[in-house]
Amino acid sequence: MGKNLVGNHIRRLRFDHNEMTQQQLADKVGVTRQTIVALEKGNYSPSLELAFRIAHAFNLPLEEVFFYGENTKK
DSSP: OOEEEEEEOHHHHHHHTTTOOHHHHHHHHTSOHHHHHHHHHTSOOOOHHHHHHHHHHTTOOHHHHEEEEEEOOO
C-alpha cells in the first residue's frame, strides 16, 4: 500500500503563468525558493495557510492547485 500525500500542480501552473520562476512564486507567497522546490518535488506538504497563499497567487481555488491522493511509489 502506498503512502498518502498532498500533491500539487505548482510546476505546471508556474509555466502557465508567464513561465513564473520558483523565486518569483516564493517572493509572492513569502517563502524561500527551496520551499517551492520541495513542494514541487513532493518532499513537503504545505501548511493550510501557505496552500491558500499559493492558490491565491495563481488566482485559483485551492483544489485546482493541490490534491490529496495516494503515492504509488515504493
